Amino acid sequence: MSLFSKLSRRVLFREPQEYQSLFESGSQEDQQQAPAGDRRQFKRKKAETERLADLINQDVPLPTDLQEIKQTLGKLFRSPENNDVVIRQFIIGMEPPLQALMVFYDGLADKSTQNMAILQPLMFFPSLRPDPGKKLVDSLMDRVAESLLPGNEVVTVRNYQELADNVMNGLTVVVVDGQDRALAVETRAWEHRGISTPQVEAVIRGPQEAFTEQIRANITLVRKYLRRTSLVSKFVKVGEMSQAQCAIMYLDDIANPQLVEEVLRRLQSLKADFIHESGILEQMVQDTDTPLSPQALSTERPDRVAANLIEGRVAILVDGNPWVLIVPTTFFSLMQAAEDAYIRWPGGTFARVVRYVGLAVAMLLPAFYVAAVTYHQDFIPTDLLLAMTGAREAVPFPTILEILMMELAFELIREAGIRIPGTVGTTLGIVGALILGQAAVAANIVSPILIVVVAVTALGSFAIPNYELSVSVRMLRFVYLLLAVFLGLFGIVAGLFVHAALLVQMRSFGVPFLAPLTPMTASSPDYLWRGPVWQQERRPDYLDPLRSRRQPRISRGWTRHKRKGGGGDGGGK
């Protein structure tokens, strides 16, 4: 140990060292040994945890001796320090009686199910179901599983890893003395939020269910929409998560198997401690880390997931997070809202146009304003220009500084509004913005037209349906602002050129980000504008689905077959 570390230990870390040595025997030799003892303890603990990790990672099978299992389980689950784990020994009331124990997490396992499905039948009723013909000892676990445990889902556990996995997922594991297998019984019941309305993706004309944090419930929600036997939900072990925490869903008869393979490949190759949120998972799995745009669609609506699965995409669900990822995605999917499909197509097209205008405004309006006002003043109508000049008389700041200040102020309001709870938050946001703007104008800090510009920009960014995309757009707004300040409109054009090129070469799971526009691929009339529902005949070609047609050319049979016969007025049809 160098002089410096010795010194720092003496000077900075003196006190904890003293307490540490007090905790131990308190004798002189311990005090002297304290520094070395610390490191030894660290190393010892590390070795122990590594051993325990090996237990799990290396498929160590379960021993048959119950006491040995009980001790190992105690160490594995850090019981008794870990008060959550319950290792309960009991006796199976058979002839002769068998020792058994139950392992579960208090709070994750449902007590009444345990009582009914495990304890009661094993403790009280085992002799009521004799098992003819089989030898007792060999088939004991089978007998217990098939005849004695009335639980719905019973899984055989053969090694420590499966045991730990199941216990962590809320099942109760029953270990019987003398057996090399254990049984995990379904007893999952933990506190969770119920199904509620979507927070962000609200629609007027559409279902109001949103995903919750329970992966099971989410899968069920999607399955309610797509009642097809080909809908596959596959649990995937990702990183340090348990297998029951991440799942992918796809339609086996539509999604391209290479796509599914690629998704699985990326997910299964992740190695990290904490990927337990779909946001983090998205960042681990996406193609590039560009600030320009997300490359996966995250949604909290099951109807949207269902619609995308039908087109041939894959959904990634993560337990504990109500946002589901849909891959691959294109820019146009990010700009769609569920409601476009539920209302008639002119309305859908109109809404989409407004949204694209909002996107353009959110990104470019401040830059255009600065460029027009400071570089291209001849473009502005004379009356407006003179009014602006007059309004700027009392304002001391140059235009670029004005607009930066107001933009930053609005960003602050937005960020602050998220933290303030409940209705106060939204009201404060609006009120704050209005008052701030008005006061700023009255105090001659900014000119009034600037408030309009900034407000319209903020509205435009709210019109973007995807949250991450709107965040990107808000950041890019400042880049364009800088470009406009230095080179006027030409700066914006050069920026747009490079921006377009960067977007065009982005890919999402191999699919070009601006497909089906470039490269132009076959698709339904659904990307720039929304076509009529009966014209949505093809699945997107860039997904290469197994079946590319989703509707025949005439999907409304009633238009083809005219009514037969005159029938008169009352004649029924």
Next chain:
Amino acid sequence: MAVGSRHNRARKTVLLVLVGLMVLATLPLGGCWDYREPDEVSWIMAVGVDRGRENDLRISFQIAVPLAAGGGGESTAFVTAMDVPSLPAALEVMNSFVSREGDLSHTKAIIFSRELAEEDISGTIMLLNRFRQFRPTTALLISQEKAEEVLRQAEPVLEIQPGKYWELITSGWRYTEFIPVGTFRLADQEIRTAGAAGLVPLIGLEQEEPGPPHPDLRPKGQDVAGQLPRRGGVAVELFGSAVIREGRMVGTLNGDETGIVKLVRNVNYRTFKNLPDPNEQGRIIIIQARSRQAPRIEVDRRGNGPSQIRADVFLEADIVGKEGFTAWSHPERIPQLERLLAQSYNEDARVTVRRAQELGADVFTFGWEAKKQFLTWREWEEYRWADQFPNADIEISFDVRIRRVGLTSEDIPLRRF
């Protein structure tokens, strides 16, 4: 494989872009060159060009005063004039007594005084073509009095800013016969290309003493700017036009003549015509006329001599008023009325043609029609239209159709009880 290298490439690209942007950002360390706050610039609404006393030209600028937010100033523009050798020099000289840099991007009108126009304005026109700040959509005007005086008197009553005033009044060609189309671009083409002559709106100031009395009816457009029998409103009046040939003003056309030229040139506008009623002495029939289809112009180039030009102008008219009691709006009378109107227009046209040939200026732009008869440019140049025009045989005939009669079809005769 492909994904990895694309990933790297994307990263490198973003890096390159960032570096590029950083390089760009460091460049304007000396300041952004063209960045101008709007309140550092003074916007010139109108320019006046006169002969100067202490220098070649006297340039006057009418500069807009932007109203401060929340209230009005007293005046919305002021006029400064200076003696300088040229217009760009004036832009520079004015910086010594106007606090903001002058800018011509929003100039609505440029006014030359008659005395300057009669010498030569082609030099300034060519300068204006080249000068980036000056726009071809500005109005070019010629004033009878000094341009500086006109600018000083141009204080709008209906508008706040004089810029809007100039825009509106020079776009009066759409509904008035007295004002020709005054765009600089058009005037420039007329003046500098062969086959036409410049027709530029004429400005005058309200006459101080009334003109000679004339109690009987006379057509409304016989005057020239500065001689209108009127009182009140802005002191500036646009009436009639100046004729420019080879860069010099050679004469004026009065209001009616300007109207005829506009009709022949297919400038679609509407105008009232007061026709004396042939049946009743002292009463008039008032119609509103507009062009109903493009005029047909035929130029017959007779070898290398003067051409023969026939122009047919098609008008449609509505009877707007009638002072007498003859039933002119009756279908049987209408053809007669149409004939009378056509005769009246033909007579006006004869007068106008005579005047144009007198001035030696092809204000009708018949030359441009004639150009289509030539096959090569050299032939056209050799023909020398400007010299041939005064001797050309020109006939303009009008064909008028009456369409509507207003709100009443017949007037009940006033009964004498």
Next chain:
Amino acid sequence: MSESPKIGLREAVGLLTIFLVAKAFIPYLAFIFDWGLSGTWLIVLAHLPLGVVGVLVLVWLLNRHPGKTIVEIGEELVGPIPNIFLALMLLIFLIGLVALELRQFGEFLLTAFLPNTPLSVVLLAFMAAMLAVAYMGIDTLARVAWLFFLPFLFGVFVLLALTANLWESHGLYPLLGPGPWGLVKGVGSTLGVGSDIILLAIIAPFLASGVMRTVGLATVLISGLTVFSIILVTSMVYPFPVAHELVLPIFEVSRAINLGRFLVRLETIFLPLWMFAGLISMTAGLYGAAAVTARILKMPYYRPFLFPISVIVIAVSFLFPNIISAVQISFNLLITWSVVPVGLVVGALLAAEIWRSRKNQQKGGPKSGDGPRSGAARGGLRTKPSGKGT
């Protein structure tokens, strides 16, 4: 190339069309009025069928050697040493094109919009954007060009249509301008407007098989019609003698727009149209130069050459002391004389190809190849019009 980009039909058409049309936005094309006087629009119209012929010839040559660019075709046909000369001519043409266009776009910006900014800032800004996108690949550029293509055409035609109330049909007369022989001379001296099509020969390997002819024809037709419309409208809005003096014809046309009190001073709206077209066009030229360099040196990567070539381009752009000399030299080099290098390249390769295929035929046929049949064939084949690269 390190990986093989793919360019679809629409993207190729968009890229090539914008590459060809961008020259209508910068000053040098206005010198064409010196040749055609008032009949300039006829000259431009005559370029259209010539362009079709030229591109069909080029496409025939390219289709005989699928998957290769013109440098590789040259190597195969004329051998490595002569091919180096041909490829160098092409390279010089491309570098000159980009440099002169860059200078003129910079001058355009300076004259029209940013009078006080130094030229170097503007040129460096252009270069930075061009480098970034050229680095990303030709397929990226082609896709951006396709993205921009339809709005571009729409914008150009809106620009032209907005001036409709100012059109004077007499600007198109006298029809024959300098006379028929003058017109023919004009057409001959301005064939270089189409020599840019050689870019098709550089992106040939990335196109799908079989679309080459469609790409070529569509490009020539659309770009020809667009340039024709621009010249036509310019002639009508600023009839002949005036048009001939304009330094920036399309800019002046947009400045003339006057539809009532509100729709004036609209030229700033069209700035993105011109500048985007210029950026795409020059980036394509930059890529072309880098690609030709890479293929001459038989390297699979073109990216290392982008930066050196861009330095050369900027250096050449600054060679001219003022805009007029730049424009005049551009006109002479690019519009009048660029036909020579491009034509020589294509002509030489064409001749080599025909000679080679005839040699193959002769090998198969009777050895005494000097009969009337082959003589007639030779005579027939020899009558090729001069100046192939239109």
